[in-house]
Amino acid sequence: MRNRSFTVFGIIAIIASVGLFLLLETSTTWVWYWNWLVAISVVTFIFYAYDKISAKAATGRIPEMLLHLLSVAGGFAGALLGMLVFRHKSNLKAHPLFLPLMLVSAVLWSVLIYWLATRA
Numbered sequence: 001m002r003n004r005s006f007t008v009f010g011i012i013a014i015i016a017s018v019g020l021f022l023l024l025e026t027s028t029t030w031v032w033y034w035n036w037l038v039a040i041s042v043v044t045f046i047f048y049a050y051d052k053i054s055a056k057a058a059t060g061r062i063p064e065m066l067l068h069l070l071s072v073a074g075g076f077a078g079a080l081l082g083m084l085v086f087r088h089k090s091n092l093k094a095h096p097l098f099l100p101l102m103l104v105s106a107v108l109w110s111v112l113i114y115w116l117a118t119r120a
Contacts, residue, residue: 005060005061005062005063006063006065006066009047009062009063009066010066010069013043013047013066013070016043016046017036017039017040017043017073018039020038020039020042020043021035021036021039021040023039024038024039031116031117033109033112033113033116036074037074037075037077037109040070040073040074040075040078041074041075041076041077041078041079041081042078043070043075043078044067044070044071044075044076044077044078044079044082045075045078045079045081045082045085046078047062047066047067047070047082048067048078048079048081048082048083048085048086048088048089049082049085049086050062051067051088051089052082052086052087052088055088064089064095067079067089067098068097068098068101071098071101071102071105072101072105072108074105074109076102076103076105076106076109077106079098079102080102083098083099
């Protein structure tokens with residue numbers, strides 16, 4: 001069941017992120033990486049909200065690995081905001097990887113954006 005949840009929620013995350021990214025690409029003048037970071041962060045934030053609601057209702061949860069992957073894919077801002085707003089996955093003893101992974105993701109994306117911006 002866990003593998004199935006990862007697949008189902010992963011497909012939903014990909015479709016929603018790419019769809020929102022394409023919408024932003026056609027409606028803004030931003031550079032593509034800003035559109036991607038906004039799109040994936042919005043999706044990640046929504047996934048945190050859904051997982052918090054699911055945790056309270058004791059129903060199907062979003063696998064932690066998928067939340068980690070969304071953060072690394074650029075959704076670190078949405079993940080951090082989701083942690084703060086919903087107080088979800090914010091217990092650092094129970095979830096020691098979430099905050100450091102978000103910080104590492106933010107640094108990696110910052111380096112990538114800096115490299116892309118200075119290369120042009």
